Amino acid sequence: MSTSFSSLPVVDVGALKDPNVPSEDIAQLSQKLYDVFATTGFAYLINPPLTFDHEEIFGLSREFFAIPLDQKMKLAKKSFRPTHANTYRGYFPTQPHLAADNLKEGFEIGNPTVNHRELEKMEAKKINLTEPNVWPHGAYFSKQERLEEMYDELQKFASKLLSLLAVSLGKDANFISSWLEDSLSTLRLLHYPPVAQAQQGQAVQEGAAVRLSCTPHTDSGILTLLHQDATGGLEVLNAVGEWISAPYIAGSIVVNIGDLMAQVSGSRFKATMHRVRAPLANPDAQNSEFGRFSIPFFFEPAEACVLPVEGDENEVVYGEYVRKKMSTADPPTNPAPPINCTPERGLDPLSCSMSEEYSSPGKGRTVVQPPEYEDEGATPIIGTKSPGVARIEALSNQITTGNRIAIFIGVFLIAYAYGLDGTLRYAYQPTATSNFGNHSLLSTINVVKAVVAAAAQPTAAKIADVFGRVELIIVSIFFYVLGTIVEAASTNVQAFAAGAFLYQVGYTSLLLLVEVIIADTTSLRSRLFFSYVPATPFIINTWVSGDVGDATLKNAGWQWGIGMWCIIFPVASLPLILSLMWVGRKAKKSGALDDYKTPYQMYGPKKIAIALFWQLDVIGIILLTAVFGLILVPFTLAGGESATWGKGHIIAPLVIGVLCIPVWIMWEKRAPHPMVPFHLFKDRSVWGALGIATFLNFAWTCQGDYLFSVLLVGFNETSKSALRITSLYSFASVITGVLLGLVVFKVRRLKPFILFGTCLFMVAFGLLIHYRGGVSGTSHNGLIGAQVLLGIAGGFFPYPAQASIQAATKHEHLAVITGIYLACYNIGSALGNTVSGAIWTQVVPGEISARIANQTEAAMWYGSPLGLLAAHPPGDPSRDAVIDVYQHVQRLLCITGICLSAILIFFACVIRNPRLTNEQSLPDAEERNETDETGSKWGFWKR
Known part of the structure; x- marks a missing residue:
């Protein structure tokens, strides 16, 4: 100064x-x-x-x-x-x-x-x-x-x-x-x-x-x-x-x-x-x-x-x-x-x-x-420099070290809140669906949430580029709180799913905005390290969540366990909002925003509404949501005690969803502003990273979707230990990722770590296949070791892949490409939820019925298993039969995951290995050809 x-x-x-x-x-x-x-x-x-x-x-x-x-x-x-x-x-x-x-x-x-x-x-x-x-x-x-x-x-x-x-x-x-x-x-x-x-x-x-x-x-x-x-x-x-x-x-x-x-x-x-x-x-x-x-x-x-x-x-x-x-x-x-x-x-x-x-x-x-x-x-509100992008760049020039510290403290607090809430809510969902008598619909709810997240993130990215980061944070908090209230007040699985839908819109948008704000204020070289700031709460939450969740379920119930966050979360969000608003005030006072006008000031509400409709590609978003929702959800519903593949309510959405695919493709080719910048997909650093995002969660969700239930039923864990074990992946990945961020800051390369991480991920799935269930100490320790190894592998490549794709794009495309990356992450979740749900609903009811003579009891073990645990400890014939079923189905899920891990390794091979700099993106971002003219096109695995 x-x-x-x-x-x-x-x-x-x-x-x-x-x-x-x-x-x-x-x-x-x-x-x-x-x-x-x-x-x-x-x-x-x-x-x-x-x-x-x-x-x-x-x-x-x-x-x-x-x-x-x-x-x-x-x-x-x-x-x-x-x-x-x-x-x-x-x-x-x-x-x-x-x-x-x-x-x-x-x-x-x-x-x-x-x-x-x-x-x-x-x-x-x-x-x-x-x-x-x-x-x-x-x-x-x-x-x-x-x-x-x-x-x-x-x-x-x-x-x-x-x-x-x-x-x-x-x-x-x-x-x-x-x-x-x-x-x-x-x-x-x-x-x-x-x-x-x-x-x-x-x-x-x-x-x-x-x-x-x-x-x-x-x-x-x-x-x-x-x-x-x-x-x-x-x-x-x-x-x-x-x-x-x-x-x-x-x-x-x-x-x-x-x-x-x-x-x-x-x-x-x-x-x-x-x-x-x-x-x-x-x-x-x-x-x-x-x-x-x-x-x-x-x-x-x-x-x-x-x-x-x-x-x-x-x-x-x-x-x-x-x-x-x-x-x-x-x-x-x-x-x-x-x-x-x-x-x-x-x-x-x-x-x-x-x-x-x-x-x-x-x-x-x-x-x-x-x-x-x-x-x-x-009305050019989204383009080379849309209003939100121009404003954040003006603000970035005003950020001092003190401002940056305040922003990252705010990021940590908001991430701590949604991180602990997410960990607990992930555990409350099986309890809620079991109470409603629809435990098998757990994967259906997760598919709906993942589809919503996949559609919301690119949209949220574009809106943030138009109106600004702070404005969208406030809107996201509104949806987060509204969905939380609806979930907590629900009395049936349909209302619970509606609340999950609204909550997911807010939660997904906040995840994106936190990552975009970090990318806005950091260099490529330090971005991987700072990207773990919103993930560091898992280091604490892994051990705290078990006590909080167990105490809440025993004393207040899952409704209050979810509902209390409609008060806690807005309070935890205030430091980030106020720190960003303070920087905006400084920028305005210095004159850096003298020429800045909001979209409303430039065009008025009518033109803005029309422009947003076309430039956000609302039609494309609806079609893509229909494709994933109508195709994936029926796979989680068609099984059960009596398969319903021939029923109209299963066939109709599948047919409509398939028909929407060519319609979406034709629309995107002719849309004035397609929802994704297709020209970026010519770069293998982009499509390779998107492949990693998709298949990472595809593989992980296959073993993780029903993991909490498997731990309670198949391993005889308490709810406290089950919560902690399901959080071990996040704990180990964050510890590994933070340390890796310091190493990357020194060596300035990402690809070797991404390759190593994907290979280690595959090894961890091999252990999960072996330690898939049982009440013995060996099974307990083996599963914990496999989850820790899976987490260590996860510290080596998801965030580095995100930093890699951000390095391959210019700053004006950063929010959108980050949104697409996270959307692929959620598409992977949707695919994993679908596969796990389909395997669960097709295998579990038949296997339980085959092992338990009393069909009424068998139906209860399928629909509401958590309510039967106290009356049927290990050693009880029906409990032992269900443990065998859970071992069998978990083996199928983990075999699916290890096959998907092989595809992960391929995508890790194709991404580039640029030298990271102190800039927000590489100077030649988006200017690379698909093949290097100076070397063999088969050498992509090491470049």
């Missing part, structure tokens, strides 16, 4: 003009620069070692912008002229109808001597950082050579300043020498059009934010040298939240530090927030016709330059850093349709555009993207 300065300091750098200047003077200048950049991060430099003055460089700028629009558009970047090849250098027009940050036109040139590199085929989607400059015809602009000379002088001046800064940091003066070869430094000519005084004054009178030509930001690079004219407009934010004007000082250059240089300095230098007011149209001013001109020079190392980040073991490859910053730039909302920029139409060059144009955070670098929505009637 900058200090509470009231003006920018002035530093005389005249000593740099004299090659024989005493070393003492250089040392003093180095210390002076250190003091400036360690406090304000900004300064005026006077007496710079340059052969040109302001008048000359601004004369060239005015000469360029006086060129006719049709000639300037010949230099336009590719996104403005699709037939052009230049993407990084060239001209961009002003687009005031898009956003305040677009109230400027500009022209960029780079190093004329850089080694221009042609992008390979697999890099076709990347912006070429080394592309050559483009220039207007000599008849319109004859000063190309002089502008290149000025570029060279500014490059040398910036190099001298950085050498002094290196010395001030205790480095060698040649510390930056490796940064200079093939430098990507950019000289940018900028023209800001004037804004009418009436318009600016009206904004102030109404208390609104002033009109800005450039919104608040910090520069993202190394060092910026700025020539500004006498118009003024630059403002710098001090520590107390005041915007300090940086007026023109004759003969001076404004210098400031970028985010990356702050990191290189170990945060000793400060990258300070700043903005630019739109210039007023003053009839008496000499420049009233032209507005404001400024010429920033951004010092940048070479594309392949590796920058050491002090205080961190990570190294930054500059080209990757730039592309990452450009991919996360905030685009304007409500893009306009393309316009032809031709002299015949008589258009003002300040209102001409062909697509969105926006700047990467703080650097002033123009990044151009094609419009996400070309239909004039579209």
